[in-house]
Amino acid sequence: MIKILVDCFGGDHSPQAQVAGSLAALAKNPNLHLLLTGDQALLEAELKGKTYDATRLDIIHAPEVIGCDEKPTDVIRLKRNSSMMKAIILLRDEDDIAAMVSCGSTGALVTGALVRLGRIPGVIRPAFCPLLPTMEGGIVGICDSGANPEVTPAHLRQFAIMASLYLENVYGVDKPRTALLNVGKEAEKGDDIRREAYQLLQQTPSVNFVGNMESRDLLSGAYDLVVADGFSGNVLVKTTEGTAIELLKKLKKDIYSRTLYKVGALLMKRMFQEEKEFMNYQNYGGSVLLGTAKVVVKGHGSSKAVAVEKCIEQAYRMEISKLSSKIETEIARYEHYEE
């Protein structure tokens, strides 16, 4: 039995999406046991009348709520009874709990995981690795995408090692083609950090490094993994999502501007629905936090039930693939630059 915590508050559709996603995951996977954190009365009300295997679902009462504007450092100190902090502390303290899923504040989750949960031995900085669909029908991972606005070349190398193992072991990508996000393809492009990281990645046999990538080529299918500092990685992921969303909105608006277009679009209805599903990031699960002592998956704040279910599935697959111990082994092959 794999035990996973689900933080049921802090998302835009909490706790409905978290509860519905949890029940869907439980129904599909007989080897899964879920622990839902949050206000007990609210969670019980949400579960009422629903069918599920109650022996594999527990509620952990955590009544405090984290506000939007609260500083992460205040949250971890003052909000120990919030659904997120309670999950982090339980994850740390209970050996039989494998992972947690949260759609709450990114800053609080990163700080909480760093300070309360800790890292895999040897890992300097945990990093996010969300996935996007490529135009060739595959996926591409981006690591880091927000946990570390500032990085060193040694951090970037570790991101590449951890995320390569993630893609190999959880998604079956063979020797992920790994690129460094940069402003041009040539080795000398970018700042000193990028130039040094380029050299370091070339000397890292654990990584199938294929050179620099310009952001224009993210979705081309030529790369399986892109390594970046958390600031520009965040820009890369959010710009891609934002552009896709805005373009679909524009298409829709333009279609409604003329009857002829409406007729044409009717014939293409199924195609447009498929495009919409293709670009719907809810279908690609959450952004896993690689390098923490135990598995942490961060869902979008806007996650609906299907996205929460995907996040739970990701956490499950990370646990059964023994990703953490593989990361520890591989990281140990290289010198650490900080502790």
Place this chain on the structure above:
Amino acid sequence: MIKILVDCFGGDHSPQAQVAGSLAALAKNPNLHLLLTGDQALLEAELKGKTYDATRLDIIHAPEVIGCDEKPTDVIRLKRNSSMMKAIILLRDEDDIAAMVSCGSTGALVTGALVRLGRIPGVIRPAFCPLLPTMEGGIVGICDSGANPEVTPAHLRQFAIMASLYLENVYGVDKPRTALLNVGKEAEKGDDIRREAYQLLQQTPSVNFVGNMESRDLLSGAYDLVVADGFSGNVLVKTTEGTAIELLKKLKKDIYSRTLYKVGALLMKRMFQEEKEFMNYQNYGGSVLLGTAKVVVKGHGSSKAVAVEKCIEQAYRMEISKLSSKIETEIARYEHYEE
């Protein structure tokens, strides 16, 4: 008469696109005089048989070619007879020449402009400011987008001042709504540079600062100008272009997968053509380099004639709007942090 240099080599479609774009601009604007730099024989061959006012077009012979892999510092030292370096030096030395347009190597252009041409007094670092179309039918500028991978808060403030003046004076945008690119909207998001820049921008009356922007919202129409370091600004612009291109490619491929879709698309042909034009960055001109002693406009390497023509028009409008002296006056209102 406004005299503008056009570097006719170094682009993907050189010199055909540069010559055709130049002739189109000349035909439209009787007050324009163009100086084409490049191999004289090749340029003469390209001009042969074409109709144009020869009294307003000169060829400046510059036979050397800049290779793709050449270091910018080598180019400015060793390639003085290249079409780009010749243009930069002429622009510096000839009082009656107002501006230059180039689609050649970005690195060489930035280094050449900095070292040979110099800056507007008070400007710490020149910065690129390309434009993208918003979904509301307007434009949004991004400054910097590649000239300065590393910046300080003082640089970011100057980018905001220069680009606000550019949008106001060249595009008639009233009090451009200016945002700082960041990983979240709250004032304390991002790294120290972002947090300090946020404070500094709030204390800058020359800038209509509206707070942080997440990259997801770039095309929403809520912003006229986004200020960024050259690294993440570059990621922002290229990811937007890349996502739009890849999505259109996917739509096209999917349309061809079924006869029904092909019929539907036929009814929507004009709409799809308009979408394609809307997303075609060739229609939005080049990326102006703000802060250089004289006007420099950088076109995409892939520029075709229409894009070159737009770049020339941009340079012309920057010159007649007296943008440089306005930048000098406004920058002088604030303390300089470096020289």
